[in-house]
Amino acid sequence: MSIRYISSKLAQQIDEQLMNASGAFSLDQLMELAGLACAQAVAKVYNKGKYNRVLVCCGPGNQGGDGLVAARHLGMFGYKPTIYMPKPGSKDHYKRLQTQCENMSIPILPPSSSTDALSHALNSSDVILDAIFGFSFKGPVRPPFDAALKLIARSGLPIVSVDIPSGWDVETGKEGLELGEGVPVLEPDVLVSLTSPKEGVREFGGRHFLGGRFVPRSMAEKYELNLPEYAGHEQIVELPRVKL
Amino acid sequence: MSIRYISSKLAQQIDEQLMNASGAFSLDQLMELAGLACAQAVAKVYNKGKYNRVLVCCGPGNQGGDGLVAARHLGMFGYKPTIYMPKPGSKDHYKRLQTQCENMSIPILPPSSSTDALSHALNSSDVILDAIFGFSFKGPVRPPFDAALKLIARSGLPIVSVDIPSGWDVETGKEGLELGEGVPVLEPDVLVSLTSPKEGVREFGGRHFLGGRFVPRSMAEKYELNLPEYAGHEQIVELPRVKL
Numbered sequence: 001m002s003i004r005y006i007s008s009k010l011a012q013q014i015d016e017q018l019m020n021a022s023g024a025f026s027l028d029q030l031m032e033l034a035g036l037a038c039a040q041a042v043a044k045v046y047n048k049g050k051y052n053r054v055l056v057c058c059g060p061g062n063q064g065g066d067g068l069v070a071a072r073h074l075g076m077f078g079y080k081p082t083i084y085m086p087k088p089g090s091k092d093h094y095k096r097l098q099t100q101c102e103n104m105s106i107p108i109l110p111p112s113s114s115t116d117a118l119s120h121a122l123n124s125s126d127v128i129l130d131a132i133f134g135f136s137f138k139g140p141v142r143p144p145f146d147a148a149l150k151l152i153a154r155s156g157l158p159i160v161s162v163d164i165p166s167g168w169d170v171e172t173g174k175e176g177l178e179l180g181e182g183v184p185v186l187e188p189d190v191l192v193s194l195t196s197p198k199e200g201v202r203e204f205g206g207r208h209f210l211g212g213r214f215v216p217r218s219m220a221e222k223y224e225l226n227l228p229e230y231a232g233h234e235q236i237v238e239l240p241r242v243k244l
Numbered sequence: 245m246s247i248r249y250i251s252s253k254l255a256q257q258i259d260e261q262l263m264n265a266s267g268a269f270s271l272d273q274l275m276e277l278a279g280l281a282c283a284q285a286v287a288k289v290y291n292k293g294k295y296n297r298v299l300v301c302c303g304p305g306n307q308g309g310d311g312l313v314a315a316r317h318l319g320m321f322g323y324k325p326t327i328y329m330p331k332p333g334s335k336d337h338y339k340r341l342q343t344q345c346e347n348m349s350i351p352i353l354p355p356s357s358s359t360d361a362l363s364h365a366l367n368s369s370d371v372i373l374d375a376i377f378g379f380s381f382k383g384p385v386r387p388p389f390d391a392a393l394k395l396i397a398r399s400g401l402p403i404v405s406v407d408i409p410s411g412w413d414v415e416t417g418k419e420g421l422e423l424g425e426g427v428p429v430l431e432p433d434v435l436v437s438l439t440s441p442k443e444g445v446r447e448f449g450g451r452h453f454l455g456g457r458f459v460p461r462s463m464a465e466k467y468e469l470n471l472p473e474y475a476g477h478e479q480i481v482e483l484p485r486v487k488l
Contacts, residue, residue, distance in 0.1 A: 022343070023344075023347065024340040024341075024344050024347070025340070026272045026340065028270045028273050028276075029273070029276050032272075032276050032277065036477075039477065043476065044477075072458075076457050076458070076474070077476065077477055096269070099267075100267075100268050103266070103267065103268070103460045103462065104460045104461065104462075105460075105462065213317075213320050214320070216344075216347045216348045216349075218347065218348075218349070230320070232321065233280075233283065233287050233317075
């Protein structure tokens with residue numbers, strides 16, 4: 001049985017069930033493990049000798065929070081992360097994650113509608129972690145993310161996307177959304193799906209990891225997720241590459 | 245420079261600073277990473293083929309919470325954990341951690357002042373994770389932990405202790421506390437120190453791991469902790485064995 005690609009609705013339902021009274025997880029716990037999984041995927045594919053400078057691009061929602069956790073762990077792993085976060089999330093946990101990064105002296109680009117700082121940072125980065133839009137993003141892309149996606153796509157740097165590549169529709173994939181005039185979707189080299197891959201990435205042809213080693217077996221069985229076995233104490237498992 | 249062994253007071257101060265407004269970590273985050281580190285240490289030393297059945301012994305405080313997180317991750321790693329938790333903690337996060345284990349179908353021994361269930365569980369376990377008392381424990385040992393420590397010590401099973409072996413004084417070590425009539429200290433084979441090792445384990449002669457890969461460099465420097473380098477994405481690092 002191969003792994004199940006899930007809809008936006010089911011993804012949301014699973015998240016809710018993990019965090020409601022009977023699931024009992026806190027957002028902090030799940031985000032910590034999700035962000036750790038993303039950092040591990042970066043470290044697995046891009047060694048810190050050659051790809052030391054990681055530009056972590058964070059949106060304002062929970063996926064941006066995953067990015068901040070990943071940035072902190074990447075710093076711990078010996079990478080040099082820099083954070084691009086033009087619209088910091090307003091929730092308390094997001095702010096705390098930001099402070100944790102600041103305490104580790106991880107540089108955060110100044111929030112600004114101009115993309116000068118981003119252009120400059122792209123020129124001095126080796127790999128990008130894309131934690132901009134998550135599975136609830138619907139388009140169009142608002143400033144400054146429209147200009148940011150153009151610059152990131154044009155940079156030629158390898159991209160690791162979290163859960164759903166930014167600009168892709170969670171169900172219909174890379175041509176499913178109206179992003180706005182000239183705004184490209186990202187074409188990542190690596191994808192880290194969280195909990196279970198989403199329908200929209202069925203034809204993703206790059207290296208594909210699964211993270212989120214916290215789904216109880218009973219929940220995986222209920223939704224027939226057919227999750228693969230993780231090895232040892234790893235927080236990620238690589239999925240077979242799709243032959244396109 | 246070798247690693248610093250810290251006092252009870254400094255351990256408390258570091259915990260407080262990590263979690264106050266400027267440290268910004270939540271207890272949930274730190275406990276998740278601490279418990280994951282403990283699970284990794286068990287998996288590193290005791291392979292799941294030969295040592296599949298782990299009896300996770302949890303006290304009522306935060307160290308018991310670390311134990312519950314470890315139990316959940318050990319279940320994810322393919323071990324068969326069982327939880328002995330005769331005095332469940334009353335705090336909300338403790339209860340949530342318990343529910344998370346229940347959702348994974350991890351058996352929890354019935355809370356009871358009798359130690360029959362513990363005796364039985366010891367007979368069908370391969371290794372013990374000792375998360376009973378943490379660095380703020382002062383003695384004497386109250387029921388049912390007095391009888392429990394006797395049974396655990398007598399079981400002959402290998403023991404992995406979290407932070408400070410149960411019954412040891414955090415500063416003066418294994419003969420520092422009045423535990424009560426005939427109550428033994430535990431003599432673990434493996435120790436997982438969290439954040440930084442405590443003064444009382446200076447002469448611990450077994451395999452010694454450090455966990456807690458979340459201490460910002462600035463904090464480690466301020467307190468001259470001289471923390472060792474962790475490898476790759478590991479959440480634990482082994483310390484040199486003490487020659488006694």
